[in-house]
Amino acid sequence: MDVKTYMQTVGRTAREASREIARAETRAKNAALLAMAAAIRRDASRLLAANAEDVAAAKAAGLDAALLDRLTLNEKTVTDMAEGLEQIAALPDPVGGITGMNYRPSGIQVGKMRVPLGVVGIIYEARPNVTADAAGLCLKSGNAAILRGGSEAIQSNQAIAACVKEGLKAANLPEACVQVIETTDRAAVGELITMREYVDVIVPRGGKGLIERLMNDARIPVIKHLHGVCHVYVDDHADLDKALRIADNAKTSRYGTCNTMETLLVHRDVAQSFLPKIAAVYAAKNVEMRGCSESRRIVPAMKEATEADWHEEYLAPIIAIRVVDDMDAAMAHIAQYGSQHTDAIVTEDYTRSRRFLREVDSASVMVNASTRFADGFEYGLGAEIGISTDKIHARGPVGLEGLTSEKWVVLGDGHIRG
Numbered sequence: 001m002d003v004k005t006y007m008q009t010v011g012r013t014a015r016e017a018s019r020e021i022a023r024a025e026t027r028a029k030n031a032a033l034l035a036m037a038a039a040i041r042r043d044a045s046r047l048l049a050a051n052a053e054d055v056a057a058a059k060a061a062g063l064d065a066a067l068l069d070r071l072t073l074n075e076k077t078v079t080d081m082a083e084g085l086e087q088i089a090a091l092p093d094p095v096g097g098i099t100g101m102n103y104r105p106s107g108i109q110v111g112k113m114r115v116p117l118g119v120v121g122i123i124y125e126a127r128p129n130v131t132a133d134a135a136g137l138c139l140k141s142g143n144a145a146i147l148r149g150g151s152e153a154i155q156s157n158q159a160i161a162a163c164v165k166e167g168l169k170a171a172n173l174p175e176a177c178v179q180v181i182e183t184t185d186r187a188a189v190g191e192l193i194t195m196r197e198y199v200d201v202i203v204p205r206g207g208k209g210l211i212e213r214l215m216n217d218a219r220i221p222v223i224k225h226l227h228g229v230c231h232v233y234v235d236d237h238a239d240l241d242k243a244l245r246i247a248d249n250a251k252t253s254r255y256g257t258c259n260t261m262e263t264l265l266v267h268r269d270v271a272q273s274f275l276p277k278i279a280a281v282y283a284a285k286n287v288e289m290r291g292c293s294e295s296r297r298i299v300p301a302m303k304e305a306t307e308a309d310w311h312e313e314y315l316a317p318i319i320a321i322r323v324v325d326d327m328d329a330a331m332a333h334i335a336q337y338g339s340q341h342t343d344a345i346v347t348e349d350y351t352r353s354r355r356f357l358r359e360v361d362s363a364s365v366m367v368n369a370s371t372r373f374a375d376g377f378e379y380g381l382g383a384e385i386g387i388s389t390d391k392i393h394a395r396g397p398v399g400l401e402g403l404t405s406e407k408w409v410v411l412g413d414g415h416i417r418g
Contacts, residue, residue, distance in 0.1 A: 003183060007191035010146055010179050011198030014119045017176035018144035022116045026093040028171045029140050036167030037085040040132065043163060044078045050159040051128060058152045063126075066256035066315040071126040071153055081132040081160070084383035088136045091381075094400050095142040098409060106418075109411040114404045116142035117200045121192045122385065123148045123214070124205035128156035133376075133383035134203075135164045135178040141403035144177050146199065148192055150206070151184035158182070193218040203386045203398070208313075223398060225363070225389040227313040228258030228341040230371045233330040233356075235347035236267040240274050242368060243346040248281050249370040250344070256315045258387060259342050259364075259374040263310060263320045265330045268294070271323045275299050287317040294323040310337040327352055331359055338362065340389045342374040363389050363396035 021029075040047065051073040058071055094114045101111030120143045124130045131147055138145035149157040161180035168175050181188050193202055193214055202222045204211050211226050232250050234243045250261035266274055271294065279299040282289055289295075290309050291302035302321065309320040310333070324330045327345070334343050344366035345356040353367040364374040374397065376384025381399030388394045394402035 003185050003187040004191055006183065007181075007188055007195065008198075010181065011119070011192075011195045013176040014144040014146050014179060015198045017174045018116070018119050020174055021139065021144055021177045022095070022118075022142045024142065024173060026095075028173060029093070029142075030089040032139060032167045032171035032173050033085045033089040033136055034167075035170040036132070036136065036164050037082040037089075039163035039166045040078060040082045040085070040160070043159070044075065047078055047156065047159050047163075048073060048075070050155040051153075053155045054128075054153050058126075061152070063152060067126045067152070069254065069256035071128070071156075073128060073156065077129055080377070081129050084129075084133055084377060085136045087377075087380075088140050088383060088400070091140065091400060093140065094404050101409075101411075106415060107412070108415050111409055112406040113409045114401075115407050116404055119144045119146065119199045120385075120403060121146045121148070121195075121199045121202045121220070122205065123189055123192065123202065123210065125150035125207060125210060126152050127205055128153045128160060130205050130385075131157045131160040131180060132164070134385050137381075137383055137385045137400060137403055139168075139173075139177060141400045143403055144179075146179050146181065146192060148181040148188055154184055189213075190217070193220060196220055205386050223386060223388050223390065223394055223402070225258065225339070225341055225387050227339050228260070228387075229263065229311065229313050229337060229339040230259060230261050230341055230374075231263045231265055231330075231334050231338060231343045232261050232371060233265040233324075233327070233334075233343070233345045234267060234270060234274055235327060235330075235345060235349065235352060236269040237349040237352065238267075238270065238274075238346040239348055239368075240270065240277070243274060244277055244281065246344070246346055246368070246370050247278050250372055251282070251319050252285050252287060252317070253370070253372050255317050257372070258313075259371050260315070261319070261344075261371050262312060262314055263322065263333075263337070265322050265324050265333060266295075267327075267330075268323050268325055271295070271298055275321070275323075282319065285317065287319055289319055289321055291321040292323055295321045298323075313339070327356065331356070334360055334362070341387065342366065342371045344369060344371050363387065 290305040342364040376397035384397040
């Protein structure tokens, strides 16, 4: 296969399909989404069998635990894919909505209309569920999608792609609305991120290496987050039972996700009572703890944290723990070491919670909740195409609205400018 020729063909057909999907009726898009979901439910055993092949090959190749966790499907995650598509179908269609229509002194009316971005390229590693999520979100938001999954998930992605194609065909929409790249050649990524004539935006879902490459080499705008160094701060006004549940869930529910807590910050006045309790929870789950000197004095079993630990996205059963003087010190730590992804406070003090929400500059900021909620499905977006820590256009979990932009519309009746 000549990769350049193949990718040019994919890009050209995606551009052509984008014009058709941009004007598609909501009922046709919803019909396709529901047909995709039905096909995924029907073919669950086939999807799991394809995924088992990928997982076996990945284990043989020595992929790390975090990648294996993202790669592996089970009955629940297959059901979640189908439910995500059904939720997207139930959401309002953003395309064509007009807001802010006002009369100007000249007599014209001026407002904004929400419109698709065009062709969205998604590059992802070891996350077969992204194939369904991205297809559904791009379709409902009126965009054509070019999906390039990692080679480690090739069997899973192609099995899901067959369900996607079936849904498009059932709704009489062009199959080129969603194209899943069939080659595992890495050169396909280089072509995709430079095809400015065909692709309008790139969304990466992968590790730091992939995203750094795109930041350096892409000639197309990128919606991204580089890494997820997420924090939970336990305030001296916290309900410590709540704090224990949150600090446990935020770290141990899954280790390999970008919304997993990597650093726990604890107010000095509650550290003596709280740290031994949470340390016992982590020790029982074989989570390695790396603490500051004061944390280690309270829990001697902790290893000594280095400066590098405060910057680290472990994606593993490892956590950094620091005792801080107060909320201001916690927010200063987050500002210095955080990645502007997701940060949470546990407190019963209303004023402090409001300050934390206002002053912590992250894409998601939470009060008395686990950072693991930073997810498009949990936010009611149906699914997410990615999480953005950028401040322009889209921020946080990117759903339907994040895959559209706005254009100005003007209504007149023979008006001319004097």
